[in-house]
Structures are given as C-alpha cells and as structure tokens.
Amino acid sequence: MDLIKIIENTLRASIGVDAIYFAIAALGLNIHFGYTGMLNFGQAAFMACGSYGLGMTAQYFGVGLWWGIPLGIFFVIILALIVGIPTLRLRADYLAIVTIATAEIVRLFVRSVKLKRLFGGTDGITNFSRQYRELSPFNPSKKYGFGPFTYTGYSLYTIIIGWVLVGIFSLFTWQLMRSPWGRVVKGIREDEDAVRSLGKNVYAYKMQALVIGGVIGMFAGMVLALDRGSVQPDNYSRMVTFYILTALVLGGLAKVAGSVVGSMLFWLLFVFSDNVLREITRNGPLRIGDFTVIQSTQVGAVNYMFVGIGLMLLIVFRPQGLFGNRQEMALDGR
Amino acid sequence: MLKRSGPDVGHIWLKVLLAVICSIVAGLGLASSSASAADEGEFFIIASVQNQLLVNDVPERTPVAGATIKVTTVDGMLIGEGITGADGLCKIAVPTRDNYLIDIDTSSLPNGLTLIDAAKAQVKVDQGLFTTNTKRVTFFTGDSGIAGSTELERILQRLTDGIRLGIIIAMCSVGLSLIIGTTGLTNFAHGEMVTFGALVAFFFNVYLDIPILICGPLVILLGGCFGLLINWGIFARLTKRGIGSNSQLVVSLGLSLMLINFYLFLFGGRTKQLTSFSKQVNLEIGPIGITPRDLTTAILGVIILLSIAFSLQKSRLGKAIRAVSDNVQLASATGIDTQKVIRIVWFAGGALAATGGIFRGLDEQVSFSMGSDLIFLMFAGITLGGLGSAYGALVGGFFIGIFVEMSSLFFPSELKVAPALFILILVLIIRPQGIFGRSQRVG
Numbered sequence: 153m154d155l156i157k158i159i160e161n162t163l164r165a166s167i168g169v170d171a172i173y174f175a176i177a178a179l180g181l182n183i184h185f186g187y188t189g190m191l192n193f194g195q196a197a198f199m200a201c202g203s204y205g206l207g208m209t210a211q212y213f214g215v216g217l218w219w220g221i222p223l224g225i226f227f228v229i230i231l232a233l234i235v236g237i238p239t240l241r242l243r244a245d246y247l248a249i250v251t252i253a254t255a256e257i258v259r260l261f262v263r264s265v266k267l268k269r270l271f272g273g274t275d276g277i278t279n280f281s282r283q284y285r286e287l288s289p290f291n292p293s294k295k296y297g298f299g300p301f302t303y304t305g306y307s308l309y310t311i312i313i314g315w316v317l318v319g320i321f322s323l324f325t326w327q328l329m330r331s332p333w334g335r336v337v338k339g340i341r342e343d344e345d346a347v348r349s350l351g352k353n354v355y356a357y358k359m360q361a362l363v364i365g366g367v368i369g370m371f372a373g374m375v376l377a378l379d380r381g382s383v384q385p386d387n388y389s390r391m392v393t394f395y396i397l398t399a400l401v402l403g404g405l406a407k408v409a410g411s412v413v414g415s416m417l418f419w420l421l422f423v424f425s426d427n428v429l430r431e432i433t434r435n436g437p438l439r440i441g442d443f444t445v446i447q448s449t450q451v452g453a454v455n456y457m458f459v460g461i462g463l464m465l466l467i468v469f470r471p472q473g474l475f476g477n478r479q480e481m482a483l484d485g486r
Numbered sequence: 487m488l489k490r491s492g493p494d495v496g497h498i499w500l501k502v503l504l505a506v507i508c509s510i511v512a513g514l515g516l517a518s519s520s521a522s523a524a525d526e527g528e529f530f531i532i533a534s535v536q537n538q539l540l541v542n543d544v545p546e547r548t549p550v551a552g553a554t555i556k557v558t559t560v561d562g563m564l565i566g567e568g569i570t571g572a573d574g575l576c577k578i579a580v581p582t583r584d585n586y587l588i589d590i591d592t593s594s595l596p597n598g599l600t601l602i603d604a605a606k607a608q609v610k611v612d613q614g615l616f617t618t619n620t621k622r623v624t625f626f627t628g629d630s631g632i633a634g635s636t637e638l639e640r641i642l643q644r645l646t647d648g649i650r651l652g653i654i655i656a657m658c659s660v661g662l663s664l665i666i667g668t669t670g671l672t673n674f675a676h677g678e679m680v681t682f683g684a685l686v687a688f689f690f691n692v693y694l695d696i697p698i699l700i701c702g703p704l705v706i707l708l709g710g711c712f713g714l715l716i717n718w719g720i721f722a723r724l725t726k727r728g729i730g731s732n733s734q735l736v737v738s739l740g741l742s743l744m745l746i747n748f749y750l751f752l753f754g755g756r757t758k759q760l761t762s763f764s765k766q767v768n769l770e771i772g773p774i775g776i777t778p779r780d781l782t783t784a785i786l787g788v789i790i791l792l793s794i795a796f797s798l799q800k801s802r803l804g805k806a807i808r809a810v811s812d813n814v815q816l817a818s819a820t821g822i823d824t825q826k827v828i829r830i831v832w833f834a835g836g837a838l839a840a841t842g843g844i845f846r847g848l849d850e851q852v853s854f855s856m857g858s859d860l861i862f863l864m865f866a867g868i869t870l871g872g873l874g875s876a877y878g879a880l881v882g883g884f885f886i887g888i889f890v891e892m893s894s895l896f897f898p899s900e901l902k903v904a905p906a907l908f909i910l911i912l913v914l915i916i917r918p919q920g921i922f923g924r925s926q927r928v929g
Contacts, residue, residue: 257904456743
C-alpha cells in the first residue's frame with residue numbers, strides 16, 4: 153500500500169478546486185442555514201444558476217464572460233422567488249421540501265432533450281472558458297508548486313482565483329453578520345415572532361438572505377464550471393447539496409471559518425477514504441472466505457455511505473461541528 | 487418517566503441498526519457478486535430497445551427497460567436471453583460469429599408499448615455483419631403515431647397508468663404523512679423505505695425463487711419491522727435526547743444518503759426485474775390495454791387503501807392515531823399511549839412503503855433509487871392533502887399520481903415530475919394547509 157501517495161493526494165485535495173467550490177457554496181448555505189435558520193436543500197440549483205449563466209453568455213450571447221455574473225444573479229433571483237414566495241411564510245420544513253424538489257427539477261430541465269438547444273442536454277455546455285483561460289498568467293501545461301502541492305498551471309490559476317473568492321466571501325459574510333442586517337437575520341433564527349413584533353419585515357429579510365446566500369452559491373458553480381471547462385447537469389444533483397451540508401455541519405454552523413475549514417476537512421477525509429478503499433480493491437475484490445466484502449466498483453457507494461453516516465453522527469453528537477457554538481447551533485431555535 | 491440514554495448507548499444503537507440491516511440483505515450482496523459471470527465470452531449481440539415519440543415531427547427516443555430479448559440460431563436453438571436495463575440495452579454473449587435470429591418478446595414490453603413495425607419483432611443477423619466483436623440491433627417501439635390509437639384511447643391509457651401510480655403514491659404517502667403528524671419529523675428517508683420493500687422482494691423472488699404472492703406478506707412484515715427499527719434505533723432516541731424536529735430532518739437526510747448508497751453497494755446501479763409475472767399478455771378491456779398483473783395490483787391496491795381509510799375512521803386504534811396526529815399533548819392527556827401510537831405508525835408506514843415498493847417493482851423495475859425518485863411525488867401529494875393528515879395523503883397522493891401521468895400527454899415524459907412541483911408550489915401559495923388540513927397561523 154502506497155501510504156505516501158495517499159497522503160499526498162489527500163493533502164492536495166484539501167486545498168484543491170473541489171474544496172474551494174464546496175467552501176464557497178458552504179458560505180452561501182451558511183447564510184441560509186446557519187445564520188437565518190432556513191432549511192435550504194437546493195444549494196446545487198443555485199450553483200447551477202452560476203454555471204449555466206456563465207456557459208450561456210459565452211455560448212449563445214457571444215458577449216464577454218463577465219456578463220455571466222449578472223445573468224447568473226438574474227437566474228438566482230428567479231429561483232429564490234420561486235422557492236421563497238410560497239414557503240418563507242410557512243414552517244421551516246416546507247422550504248426544505250420545495251428547495252429539494254426544485255433543485256431536482258432544475259437539473260431535469262437543463263438536462264432534458266426538449267431544451268437541448270438552450271442548455272445542451274446531458275452533454276451540458278462546453279468551450280466557453282477560452283477568455284478565462286487566456287487571462288491565465290501561468291503556462292497551462294507546466295507544473296507548479298512543491299511536494300504534494302504540485303498543480304498544472306491551469307489548475308493553479310483556478311485555485312488562486314478560487315481562494316481569493318473564498319477570502320472575499322468570508323470577509324463579506326463576517327462583516328454582513330456584524331451589521332444591523334445580520335443581527336436581524338440572526339434574530340429571525342432565534343425567534344421569528346420576537347423580530348416581527350419589533351416591526352421588522354421577516355419575510356423580506358428571509359428573501360434577501362435567500363438571494364444573498366444563493367448568489368454566493370452561484371459563484372461556487374462558476375468556479376466549478378471554469379475549472380472543469382464545461383457545465384454538466386449531473387454535477388448539480390441533490391446529493392451535492394447534502395455533501396456541502398455535511399461539510400458545513402462538520403466545520404460548524406453560523407461560523408465563517410466553519411464553512412471553509414469544514415470543506416477542506418470534508419475533502420481531506422473523503423479523498424483519504426476513497427484512496428484507501430481503491431488501494432485495497434485495486435488487485436481484485438477484498439474477500440473474507442467466500443464473502444466479497446467490497447470490490448472496486450463499489451468504492452464510490454461506500455464512500456458516500458460514510459458521508460451519510462457522518463452527517464447523522466455529527467447532528468446527533470456534535471451539532472456545533474468543529475468551531476460552532478452550541479448555543480448558536482439553532483436548527484431548532486424556536 | 488422516560489429514561490435518558492447516554493451518548494455511548496446511542497452510538498451502539500446506530501451500529502446495531504447497521505448490523506441488522508446488513509444481516510437482512512447480506513444474502514443479496516453475496517449473490518450479486520457471483521452474478522456477473524454472464525458477461526464472459528468472445529462475441530456479443532447488443533440489443534437496444536428505444537421508444538420513439540414524434541414530437542413536432544422530430545423523433546424523440548427514450549430507452550425502454552424490461553423488454554425480453556432472445557437470441558437463437560437459425561435452426562431455432564436458444565443461445566441466450568436477456569432483459570434490457572435502464573439504458574434500454576441488453577448484452578447477450580454468443581459463442582461465435584454466426585447467423586442469429588434476435589427476437590423481442592413484444593408481450594414483455596412495459597406500459598403496453600408496441601413495436602412501430604410489428605413485422606420487425608425478429609431481426610436476422612448475418613455473420614458478415616460482425617465487423618467487430620459486437621453487433622448492435624435496435625428495436626423501435628412507439629405508442630404514438632400508430633394507426634388506430636385515437637386521442638381518447640391515449641387519454642384512457644394514461645388514466646389507467648395514472649391510477650396505478652396514484653395507488654402506489656397514496657399508499658406510500660399515508661405512512662409519511664402520519665409520521666409527520668405524530669412525531670413532527672419530515673422523514674426524507676421514506677423513499678428508502680419504499681426501496682427496501684422492492685429490494686427484499688427482489689431478493690426473495692429472484693434469488694430464492696419464491697413467487698411474489700407468497701413472499702409478499704413476509705416482505706411487507708419486514709418493511710414494517712424496518713420502520714420500527716428506524717424509529718427505535720434513531721428517531722425515538724433523538725426525541726428522548728430532546729433533539730428538535732429540524733435536526734431530526736437533517737438526520738433523516740443523512741439516513742437517506744446512507745441507505746441509498748448502501749442499496750447501491752448491495753444491488754449495483756442497474757435496474758433489474760422481478761421474475762414473477764414478468765411475461766404478461768395485455769387484456770383488452772374496451773380501448774384500454776392492461777396486463778392481468780397490473781389489474782391485480784390495482785385491485786389489491788384499492789382494497790388496501792380503502793381498508794386503511796376504513797380502519798382510520800372506525801377502529802379504536804385509527805381514532806387514536808388521528809388524535810395523536812392532531813395534537814400530541816391533548817391526545818396524551820386523554821390517556822392515549824402516544825409512544826405506542828408512534829411505534830404503530832412507524833410499523834404501518836414501513837409496511838405500506840414496502841407494499842408500495844413491491845407494487846412499483848412489479849409495475850416498472852427494481853433499482854436502488856426507485857424510492858427516492860418517488861419521494862417528491864409523495865411530498866407533493868401530502869402537501870396537497872395537508873401535511874400530517876392521513877386522508878389528505880390518500881387523496882392527494884392518488885391525485886398526484888393521476889396528474890403526473892396525464893400531464894405526460896402534453897409534457898415530455900422526462901420532465902414528468904415538474905407538474906407535481908407546480909402543484910406543490912401552487913398549493914403552498916393558495917392554501918398552504920392543504921385540502922384536509924386545518925388552517926393555522928404559521929407566520
């Protein structure tokens with residue numbers, strides 16, 4: 153077993169693009185989930201808004217890639233209105249049901265044969281990132297870095313941009329939550345009726361929080377799309393939201409550092425377990441007697457099973473995650 | 487008073503829960519590891535079955551799963567047989583490059599599909615056509631554009647399909663709605679309870695070769711026990727620890743994630759078919775074609791739904807369940823043992839979900855994600871009927887099933903779930919308490 157290689161892969165993944173887009177998406181989800189107490193399970197759909205906004209501007213409108221941001225924000229607002237208008241006045245679990253369903257429908261729509269001309273069907277949208285690549289200061293095929301942290305020029309470019317975005321959004325969230333607006337939003341999480349009795353329009357605040365968190369999630373989708381150089385509908389399945397949620401809870405809800413460190417740690421553990429299982433099954437399935445314990449095709453499923461178990465154990469035994477404050481961990485604030 | 491269990495104990499229970507689930511379905515894993523031997527061999531015939539719909543004169547093709555394909559030599563000797571998977575493909579190994587006849591069993595086509603050209607149910611493959619080691623043959627089915635299929639017939643066919651789906655959705659939703667009503671938990675793992683029924687039925691039916699009619703009741707019982715186990719192992723404990731319903735909701739998401747991947751681990755990603763009643767001839771009742779199997783499940787389903795409604799309305803237990811679902815504190819004050827009622831609800835919910843799973847497995851195919859594909863429809867149904875209301879779930883689920891199937895008359899079938907979401911959102915805007923729910927101030 154090649155332990156050093158596994159450790160290298162693990163370390164590389166913990167600051168790689170996957171950890172970055174998880175961190176950005178988790179920062180957005182944190183505004184919904186950690187600060188405002190809204191159970192949004194459709195963060196993947198907000199990410200898809202960003203990716204498709206980016207892909208479609210370049211592909212169909214022939215304008216600069218920057219226009220992807222306003223288009224993405226437009227999509228996010230539409231989506232937030234669709235899920236928000238019917239549910240934000242109701243009990244928290246209605247939002248959960250509607251977001252999870254909407255995210256799935258969004259995925260089905262963008263991958264449908266019927267709308268292939270618009271969204272590219274299951275193939276998604278490719279060849280839109282030329283402008284972005286041309287801005288890269290690095291030689292795309294050359295390797296940069298040291299030790300385990302060696303990346304190709306193209307990856308490094310995305311990683312640097314990604315971490316800058318993580319920094320910006322972390323700072324933004326931190327400042328936002330110290331502002332009067334942030335205090336109101338946290339108040340909504342703790343006691344909605346109390347905030348309402350102070351004359352605040354809870355509905356409007358929740359909708360604003362939904363859009364702000366969604367826009368941050370949108371940038372996660374953009375980072376993912378730019379890194380892959382393509383927009384694939386199946387990258388935005390509801391499972392992705394669950395993984396991001398797990399990362400968020402792992403780091404700690406309602407804490408900026410929680411989203412970032414949680415995502416890094418999530419990928420660290422995930423890649424570690426994935427690598428170990430693949431190493432075990434590389435030379436044929438692992439058997440005990442006649443019983444096949446695991447074979448290489450099952451590694452993915454086992455890994456995701458661990459994520460599910462991890463999420464359950466975290467919520468039950470350490471709901472505040474790594475950095476959270478148990479008092480602030482208020483999924484059930486009211 | 488309730489006994490508090492420490493964190494260590496909870497940890498052990500989760501392990502116990504896992505171990506029990508493992509032991510229930512362990513045989514499946516054993517058997518599935520030996521099932522891949524059929525892929526050996528030098529040459530293959532890949533049969534592809536595609537359903538072709540003309541939408542604005544543009545053919546739109548979707549794979550057809552569950553069609554039986556037979557390969558014989560020209561002398562009529564059977565070489566191999568296979569059933570198409572979710573991708574509409576079926577790979578059959580043949581010994582050499584030779585002349586073969588490939589037959590599609592038209593009666594095995596799901597949902598009353600027929601071949602566009604009935605004369606092409608048999609295709610001859612010449613040995614010279616094997617350019618590589620594989621030869622691909624495609625069969626086209628189509629349920630539109632066939633002469634004789636009128637608008638009325640199509641609507642009626644969709645309606646019968648819709649009723650069948652509605653029965654399944656209603657059956658699965660009742661348990662989900664009662665669990666929400668009695669415990670306050672929005673259980674996102676309910677879809678996995680449906681899959682559980684189908685997978686266990688598959689195990690008994692295909693690996694142990696027991697007919698569905700005999701193993702069915704056992705599967706339903708096991709489904710009920712599975713529900714009890716989930717309550718006893720996880721959610722009852724969380725409630726005792728004072729963990730609120732939103733946290734429990736997230737736990738149920740984790741459970742769903744774990745179970746669906748556990749099923750994937752055991753069962754693999756392909757769809758498979760139950761062997762009981764796999765070959766059926768369509769009964770023509772007026773303009774509607776329905777197989778005896780579907781007719782039986784539909785009648786059984788209606789009987790089950792009616793008996794649920796009847797026992798909820800008349801029996802002592804049913805009244806107790808409705809009382810707890812309405813108001814837990816009040817019910818408990820009148821002397822109802824709420825914990826017992828909650829256990830019964832979990833058992834009934836699991837049993838009904840398993841029944842729905844078996845029916846769905848017979849109707850369509852068995853796959854690891856079949857239950858979670860239905861959960862949106864269930865949620866749409868119970869929201870329409872009123873979250874927590876049992877009658878609401880029956881009526882709402884039934885309606886959603888019909889609505890979804892009927893909508894595919896105008897809507898591409900790949901987007902079938904979208905109309906259900908549309909109803910969900912519409913109901914939440916107009917009447918958030920649903921048809922049967924009582925209006926209460928929620929904000």
